[in-house]
Amino acid sequence: MHLLSNKINIDDLAAETVGLGRQVADRAKSLHLGDNARDVAFVSRCLARLKERQPFDEADEGGFAAVMDILERSIAAECLGSEDRFEETGYDEFGPHGETRETPVYSDRGDELIELRCLFQDFLNSRDSVLDQVAAHRCLLDIMNR
Template sequence: MHTEDTTLEDLLTIAVRQARLLCATARGVNCGRTTRETATAARILQGLEAGNVLRDDLDGGLQALHAHLSDAIATEKVGYRRVFDGHHDPEGGDVGVVREIPVLSDRGAALLPVLRRCEALIAARDAARDRLRAEQTLRRLL
C-alpha cells in the first residue's frame, strides 16, 4: 500500500474498513483449532467490532489471531496440485516453471480469506499508526 500521499483520515478509514471486512469474513467460521483459540479469536473480533482499531491492546491479539489462522490452515492441506506459471513462446516452447500449490480442505478454504483480511488489517493499522505518530512528532517539534 502506497501511503505517502494518503491523509491520516483516509488511512484510518482504510483500517476501519479492513476491520469491518475481517469481522464479516470471519462470521460463521471457526477460527481456531482448539476451544481456547476459538475463544481468543471471538474476543479479538468482538473488540474490533466494538471500537477503535488503533487500540494498542489489539496488537498482541491480532498477531495471535494471525498465528492461529496460519497454523490452522497449515493443518488443512489435503494435497498439492501442479500449476504452470509462465507463457508459451512460439519459437522456444513453454517458458516458465511448474509450481506445486497446496489444496486445502473446505475448512482451510474458509480460513484462507480470513487470514488474508487479517493481514490486510494489520498492514492498514500499521500505516495509520505510523502516520499518526509521525504527525504527532511533527506537532511536538513545531
C-alpha cells in the same frame, strides 16, 4: 524547495482500516476460527474491539499476532496434499514461459481461511499505515513545540 506529496488522506485510511477490521471480525466469527472452542472464544475476544470499530488500541498487538498464528495453524490443518501446476514466469513472442511447481491443495474451508488471512493482512497493513501517520504527526508537533 520542492516537496513531493504522495500522502494518503489519513481520514480515508482510518475509515478503511475500521471497515477492514470489522470485516475480519465478522469473517473470523462466521468461520469459527480456531481448532477448538477455547481458541474460537480467544479469537472472538481478541477481535472484539474490531467489531466495535476500535482497531487502534495498542493493547491488541499481541492478540493480533496470536490470532494470525491460530489462522496459520488452521490453514495448515486444511491442506489436503499437493499437485504439480504450471506457473507462468514470463511471456514473449513465443508464448508463455514457466515451470511446474508443487502447489498445496486446500479444502474449501482452507480456501476461505486463506482469504481471511489476506483480509487480515490488509487490515494489519492499513492499521500500521494509520499508526505511522499519527506517529509522524506527533513528531512534527514535538519539533514545532521546541
